[in-house]
Amino acid sequence: MAPDPTVDLQNTVTHGRLRGLWRLMAGFRLTYLWATLSLGVAALSKTGVYLVLRDFVDSVLGDPAATPRLPLLAGAVVGLAVFEGFFTFLSGRLAARTAEGIALRLRNYLFDHIQRLPFAYHDQAQTGDLIERSTSDVDALRRFFADQVIMAGRIVLLFAVNLTALLALDWRLGAVSIVAIPIIIVLSLFFFRRVSKAYEAYQAQEAKLSTALQENLAGVRVVKAFARQTFESEKFDRQNWAKYQRGRQLMTMHSLFWPISDVLCGLQMLGGFVFAARLAIAGEISLGTYLAYAGMVVWLIFPLRNLARLIVQMSTGLVSFGRVAEVIRQAREPLGQGAARPQGPLQGEVEFASVGFAYKGDSHVLKEITFACRPGQVVALLGATGSGKSTLVNLLPRFYSYSGGSVLIDGLELKEIPRQYLRQEMGIVEQEPFLFSRSIRDNITYGVGRDVPQVEVEAAARAAAIHDVIAGFPDGYDTRVGERGVTLSGGQKQRVAIARTLLKDPRLLILDDSTSSVDTETEEVIWEALERLMRGRTTFLIAHRIQTVMRADLILVLDHGQIVQQGTHAELRDQPGIYRQIFEVQARIDEEVQKEVDRVSA
Numbered sequence: 001m002a003p004d005p006t007v008d009l010q011n012t013v014t015h016g017r018l019r020g021l022w023r024l025m026a027g028f029r030l031t032y033l034w035a036t037l038s039l040g041v042a043a044l045s046k047t048g049v050y051l052v053l054r055d056f057v058d059s060v061l062g063d064p065a066a067t068p069r070l071p072l073l074a075g076a077v078v079g080l081a082v083f084e085g086f087f088t089f090l091s092g093r094l095a096a097r098t099a100e101g102i103a104l105r106l107r108n109y110l111f112d113h114i115q116r117l118p119f120a121y122h123d124q125a126q127t128g129d130l131i132e133r134s135t136s137d138v139d140a141l142r143r144f145f146a147d148q149v150i151m152a153g154r155i156v157l158l159f160a161v162n163l164t165a166l167l168a169l170d171w172r173l174g175a176v177s178i179v180a181i182p183i184i185i186v187l188s189l190f191f192f193r194r195v196s197k198a199y200e201a202y203q204a205q206e207a208k209l210s211t212a213l214q215e216n217l218a219g220v221r222v223v224k225a226f227a228r229q230t231f232e233s234e235k236f237d238r239q240n241w242a243k244y245q246r247g248r249q250l251m252t253m254h255s256l257f258w259p260i261s262d263v264l265c266g267l268q269m270l271g272g273f274v275f276a277a278r279l280a281i282a283g284e285i286s287l288g289t290y291l292a293y294a295g296m297v298v299w300l301i302f303p304l305r306n307l308a309r310l311i312v313q314m315s316t317g318l319v320s321f322g323r324v325a326e327v328i329r330q331a332r333e334p335l336g337q338g339a340a341r342p343q344g345p346l347q348g349e350v351e352f353a354s355v356g357f358a359y360k361g362d363s364h365v366l367k368e369i370t371f372a373c374r375p376g377q378v379v380a381l382l383g384a385t386g387s388g389k390s391t392l393v394n395l396l397p398r399f400y401s402y403s404g405g406s407v408l409i410d411g412l413e414l415k416e417i418p419r420q421y422l423r424q425e426m427g428i429v430e431q432e433p434f435l436f437s438r439s440i441r442d443n444i445t446y447g448v449g450r451d452v453p454q455v456e457v458e459a460a461a462r463a464a465a466i467h468d469v470i471a472g473f474p475d476g477y478d479t480r481v482g483e484r485g486v487t488l489s490g491g492q493k494q495r496v497a498i499a500r501t502l503l504k505d506p507r508l509l510i511l512d513d514s515t516s517s518v519d520t521e522t523e524e525v526i527w528e529a530l531e532r533l534m535r536g537r538t539t540f541l542i543a544h545r546i547q548t549v550m551r552a553d554l555i556l557v558l559d560h561g562q563i564v565q566q567g568t569h570a571e572l573r574d575q576p577g578i579y580r581q582i583f584e585v586q587a588r589i590d591e592e593v594q595k596e597v598d599r600v601s602a
Helices: 017-024 029-060 069-115 119-124 127-169 171-176 181-218 220-225 229-281 287-328 389-395 419-425 440-444 454-463 467-471 490-504 520-533 569-573 578-601
Strands: 350-357 366-373 378-383 404-409 426-429 508-512 538-542 554-559 562-567
Touching (some): 017 287, 029 069, 029 127, 029 287, 069 127, 069 287, 127 171, 127 181, 127 287, 171 287, 181 220, 181 229, 181 287, 229 287, 350 389, 366 404, 366 554, 366 562, 378 389, 389 508, 389 538, 419 426, 426 490, 440 454, 440 490, 454 467, 454 490, 554 569, 554 578, 562 569, 562 578, 569 578
Parallel strands (some): 378 538, 378 554, 426 508
Antiparallel strands (some): 554 562
16 A cells, blocks of 8 residues: 555654644544544443432332332443443444554555655664664554543543533532542653653664664674674673663653552542541432442542553653654655756766765765766776775765766756656666565566566576576576575676666666676676677776776776776776786786696696
């Protein structure tokens, strides 16, 4: 189910928490109103039973002439009980429909919203924390609407109806029954503030625990390979112990509130019973009035005591709403924003002019980047780890926005071209390819928004030198890969990712060190196919092997975020600098390896 487009949740959460919760109920308010009205009818039915009891004791009990009224009174009691049960059920059903509907909408919206947040946000956000907010916190909001708010409404209605009835019986009984109420309310607000802080700390620690678990499961192979199970267990124990301490603090708050509120409510009821008994003994009220009071005061005091408990519990829902709102308040990446749009497909002419970029809080990662390439050319980026190669190519699909200079694609300023259009026209193979836990065919066709004939899928797989491997699996292209593609080797995952990009048929291709996990022979096979398929496409290639970049039309050598050399392989090989140093080192290594191979073969 897609997110409800009629509800602007991002606008909703910009208001205060209570107003935000009210706006969150858009589309369900009438249903919730009927749920509340049903509770009102149920409350009236319960109070009506005690009024019938009063009439029975005062007017029927001991009066033989009133015996014919007994069936009528009994029928009234049964009818009121049926009414109470039916409307209580109806209220719960309507409240559940509201709560589940709000939770469904909120989960869908939150997931969609997270997908559309910029890369800069995901660079800082923790996966476990986002999972916690999308599941546990949304579920806390579901309980807030399904149980807590509707129960609070029931308690308020019971209090109002029974207090009104008590005042009607005898104003003194009504007055003496609410002496302790201000104290109970002040106590509830006192614990409300403290429980809110304790629960927020508890949820934050639970998010850290979820993050630790998620990281451990995602990196289980590394953990086992380095025999770090004990270290990981100790790290998890520390986070789990911290959660235990936060949970203990939270439970301590609850355990302190309950006995204090019980004592206050018990004293209130005891005082009321004594006062009403004295009035009955003095003949100022009837026995039936006393019995009706004894029944109604229970539904006056203890619901109020539960209201105080609910106020404390409702703080968890408000905290969860605040945590979810923090995510929703984040500005989405404007995919369609941009006034410029090339006519027809992207041609791939790219020009960087004095481009600079810095991550938030960091010094400049890129400085004065200037170069140009024509459509269909291959641009290779070479440099040490951290020199800015990946950052540079990530500017092209507007994953990040450059802070200075200008980038032109087909003569148009990059910032003026919609992100959606750019990413549809570009294909990317990441340095660490990600595969979904689906079939190989689903992974290859992931980037194409249409049904793809099998012949096209196989053609892309052949071009990526992975078809023969897939055909060797028992289920062929229907073979399911494990989570993150764990059932495939690194080279196989990379070739599947290359096939996925090639099937998209992009006009501009970005290969981020995409042949680093394949052997030399396989790399040659891939490059033979890529050279045919890259014709007419501008390709940005990140690599560490001279044998790979030497094929490029333009080679950019980066060092500490700057282009220190640029040119073709023949030009750079003869120039003093980083490129020639790398070339000589790798040539010497290749020569030594070849000598060793020849020696072993001999």
